[in-house]
Amino acid sequence: VPEQPGVYLDSFGIPMHTLSVGSGPGTTYDELLAAVSDETGGLHQHTCVPQVELENFLTNSLVTALQGDTVELVGYETGSLPAGGSAEHTFGINGSAYRAAFLLSWSGGTGQPGDLRLRLFAPNGQEVSGQVTSGASFHRVTFHFPLFLRGTQPTPGPLPFAGDWRVRVERVASGAVPILYRTYLLVDDAALEYDFAIERPVVLTGQAIPLQIEVTEGGRRIAPSSIVVSVDRPREAIGNLLHAVPVTDAQRAAVTAQLGAQELAGSSLMQTYEALFRDPARAAALVPIRNQVPFFDDGSAEHGDAQTGDGVFSALFTDTNVPGEYQFHFTVAGESEFHGAFSRQKTASATVVLRQARATEFDVRILDPIEGQDRFEVVVVPKDEFGNYLGPGYASSIIIELEGAEAVTDEVEDRLDGTYTQVFTTTIPGSVSGSTEIFGTEVEIPAEVFPFAGPATRAAWSLHAGWVDPQGTAANFLDPGFTVNLDRVFPIKPDLAWDLRFGWEGFDGVPGAADLDVWMLLANLKHVFHHGVDYDVFVNGGGGLYLLDPGDAEGGANVGLGAAWELSPDLAFEATANYHSVLTASPDLEFVQLQIGLLFKP
Secondary structure (H helix, E strand, O other): OOOOOOOOHHHHOOOOOEEEEOOOOOOHHHHHHHHHHHHHOOOEEEEOOHHHHHHHHHHHHHHHHOOOOOEEEEEEEEEEEOOOOEEEEEEEEOOOEEEEEEEEEEEOOOOOHHHEEEEEEOOOOOEEOOEEEEEOOEEEEEEEOOEOOOOOOOOOOOEOOOEEEEEEEEEOOOOOOOEEEEEEEEEEEOOEEEEEEEOOOEEEOOOOEEEEEEEEEOOEEOOOOEEEEEEEEOOOOHHHHHHHOOOOHHHHHHHHHHHOOHHHHOOHHHHHHHHHHOOHHHHHHHOOEEEEOOOEOEOOHHHOOOOEOOOEEEEEEOOOOOOEEEEEEEEEEEEEOOOEEEEEEEEEEEEEEOOOOOOOEEEEEEEEEEOOEEEEEEEEEOEOOOOOEOOOOOHHHEEEEEEOEEEOOOOOEEOOOOOEEEEEEEOOOOOOEEEEEEOOEEEEOOHHHOOOOOOOOOOEEEEEEEEEEEEHHHHHOEEEEEEEEEEEEEEEEOOEEEEEEEEEEEEEEOOOOOOEEEEEEEEEEEEEEEEOOOEEEEEEEEEEEEEEEOOOEEEEEEEEEEEEEEEEOOEEEEEEEEEEEEOOOOOOEEEEEEEEEEEEOO
16 A cells, blocks of 8 residues: 555455456556455456446446345346447346346447437336436436336236346437447345355466356355356467567557557556557457356366355366466356246456466577676576466566676666566676576576586586696606596586596606506596686696506595686687695605696587
């Protein structure tokens, strides 16, 4: 609550009913409104055609707000009338109703009460008039039951009101443009109550939406003879539409100039939505798909039903792989043992949200350096397992954290096409790694994404060769020789790795002494302690097994220093110097390796 920081909406204990209006299958604003109604126990509805559905939705909200009172929506119809046209609709009223209100509203024409005429016919066919209220573009006719029409009834007594009423809408106004109308019936019912519920109005992609229908009369459940529920679900995620064909800056500027709305001028996100929804080329992708939803009272967990034959009908709608608004239309009809036929309708929406971006993609783009600093842009493309791209509008839910780099821009930028970016500069060139946090869940960025990843960031192979020089007493009977190493390098973090080394040293004996071959298998740690612009300096050390020929297997240790120059994202040139001491030999064998070689990161 802005005026009361720290106070949450749901703390007031007041249900809040929300309505989102838009042509799209779900936006960040829709999700916010759905969350408000869900957390406060209210009703959320979404419409793509407010000129047709808005009044019905407001009526739904009114009926829901009065739930537990006696006002109920029997049904509604919409249509269009040309000059001189008329249309008829039928609404049923059951015997426990004690008041009914027929409403007619329209758009178009002159906006005066005389544009359309509302005529009502009781179940016996007799035309009747109730208490009439008329205004700009609307008529309301109210009846109280039992219904007495003085002086007009063929026989004394109340006029039968339970049954099917005919509603006739006639156009009186002239003109070539059709008039869109809506007519609906509300009743006050003394006995009949209904609950058409979406048990979880906000779910994740791939999760089922649980639905429930219950009709009671005088507190006793009755089974409807007909349950017809349809759902309008999104055809494609907004993030996918924008990722495939992004909205351009020119399109955003054009829609802002066209609408001239103040709120559009300062919001690239709103401009993007409006440009998308008004693009004729995208119209087909924005038309929802309609499905029928079967209901069961069979006690099956597969259908979300708790108990067989208890009069509570349930369904699990599982086709929820696309995020967005799912609009459910409930129509229930049946026969009451005491009060005759009944029919009730309701419309409500559920919201499917993308919150688990397990299939997120990454990219890194090298930017021009500024003041000698290397810069790069990390591109995050959040995507779920169903192939839905996230967005736009979720930059605040994404955090990029890197080791070996520092953020140049404070916040993640929303590119408004399902991608999010942030610019960094390297603090440890050649040794960058990290992860991103999306809706609080960490997603590791693959090391191979970084084109400048150095020797300690990805598992690698290295091959070195060079010169070996005996030290100490060994120099008395050995001459320098040749050495070669094959190493497997495993990263621990950007500046630390360990490697497994297999090597050979071949010494020539001095005149009168035998040659010596040394085979070695070592495990070493490698630490990068200095990062230059295009090179690294590291130290390494470890120990292992030395096999002397002639001689025995002995234990020993080594320590060294080296440098690496990156040749490509997958290849580096290295130069190393290592001191070895075979500790258990008699006498001790000491030697120095001087090698050069290549490190390859497959």
